[in-house]
Ligand SMILES: Nc1ncnc2c1ncn2[C@@H]1O[C@H](COP(=O)(O)OP(=O)(O)O)[C@@H](O)[C@H]1O
């Protein structure tokens with residue numbers, strides 16, 4: 001599904017990501033962990049195609065096609081989707097209007113979908129304006145439900161969200177990733193940034209990676225890596241690998 | 244059901260221009276109509292009981308008490324425009340009277356169309372008597388063949404009596420050679436409500452206006468909303484003013500301005516003269532192509548207990564907002580249009596559905612042509 005080769009990325013005039021390699025197969029969900037400021041969000045924004053993230057080296061292949069030079073909407077149209085950690089507020093643009101715009105010709109029942117994630121009362125509100133942490137995430141999930149991407153990136157889906165909302169968001173993310181389907185039939189892939197691991201209860205991830213200072217340093221079983229980090233902190237976890 | 248308005252000699256292009264200014268010649272969603280082409284009154288009628296739509300001269304003949312209203316809200320000596328109109332021996336324009344307790348659900352439309360003449364003048368008086376509710380849509384347009392030097396001078400005086408309400412929605416569809424200088428003022432009495440909405444999405448050479456609402460009655464309310472786009476060659480000097488003179492009076496002045504190369508001067512002035520008054524002024528401007536948006540908000544309080552505020556911002560479209568929508572699959576143009584559409588989306592509370600739809604429709608037209 002996604003193949004990243006020797007990718008280096010500048011933000012401003014600073015190189016933030018250095019020589020990243022990562023491959024995510026069809027039906028697989030990977031987890032990305034790492035300390036604050038290590039470059040996790042940068043990687044997701046680069047895969048999505050945001051213009052302030054400048055690729056200086058390497059390639060991104062999506063479904064076998066080189067998308068390195070494509071704009072965000074071309075990648076979105078090919079099936080890349082993302083839940084933002086801090087999406088912008090758009091003054092005046094109602095959530096409902098945005099959903100209609102992104103659903104395009106698809107005959108989605110927006111109010112019905114909105115009910116599922118308890119966002120039906122937000123359709124007439126300006127997008128993200130005054131939304132709480134949980135409301136932002138629910139709005140992001142709702143947008144993704146309409147967009148229905150083949151490859152879903154989630155940037156800290158559980159941060160700032162209470163337990164009840166984590167379960168609601170987690171279940172719907174599970175739906176986006178076709179976790180209800182048998183592994184053989186599952187086509188959708190994901191890349192999830194998490195610190196807490198709560199989300200793992202809903203998505204049973206296949207692989208984990210740890211990012212540090214703009215490099216992916218460690219790969220393995222996501223639950224084991226998480227346990228290691230929670231017991232000993234990132235510092236020791238990463239030292240163990242560099243030996 | 245009203246008869247369609249007959250407009251002999253009007254080309255289909257000009258009919259289309261009228262329709263884009265909100266004029267429904269079929270009269271399907273209107274309860275009354277006044278149509279003036281150049282200086283000729285073509286049509287004046289209203290079938291809502293208790294509401295009269297009359298040509299100015301006929302009204303003055305019919306009701307001598309109108310002398311107490313003519314030139315009382317607007318001074319004839321105010322400027323060259325008012326002097327010009329006041330000096331006319333043969334005054335044109337309309338008078339709309341909503342008698343005590345009357346109410347229209349479907350709006351009345353008034354249309355001033357500049358077809359051939361150089362200067363069109365009109366003097367309008369609009370009165371909502373005690374407890375009445377009056378909704379008007381005013382479409383002003385010029386024909387596609389009016390050449391250089393066309394000008395429109397319109398005087399409008401609004402009187403909102405105790406517990407009455409007037410909404411006045413004005414949609415302009417001029418040409419790039421036309422100069423427009425309306426002069427209007429309103430007087431709002433106890434518990435009265437005055438909603439004034441202005442939409443101009445099309446080119447105009449010059450427009451200059453600064454309507455004033457004087458809130459003389461306790462708990463009266465005035466709300467001005469303007470939605471404008473200024474194209475290259477257009478000079479728009481737009482303002483609105485509210486003078487709060489009674490306890491509980493409040494005013495809200497809202498502007499959304501976009502320049503695509505033209506000039507917009509957005510003025511606003513709220514004066515709080517007595518305690519217990521409130522006012523808010525909000526101007527948001529978006530510069531899509533180099534042009535000028537000059538916001539001049541003024542708030543002036545002279546007593547303890549008046550609360551006035553303003554908020555003005557001028558900027559460009561934010562790249563992160565555009566890319567957020569692009570990440571959902573919209574291309575750059577679609578994302579831009581969606582954000583601009585949201586920017587212009589001012590919902591006006593208290594406005595009948597039909598009028599809000601009309602405002603939305605004129606924005607739709609601008610959106611379809613790519614803003
Ligand atoms: N827009 C930006 N401008 C400047 N620096 C940035 C920007 N975005 C990210 N960075 C920098 O890049 C590094 C990685 O940030 P980020 O990808 O947000 O980390 P993470 O998501 O792992 O916490 C940090 O040092 C951060 O300050």
Ligand SMILES: [Mg+2]
Nearest residue numbers: 040041042085
């Ligand atoms: Mg981050």
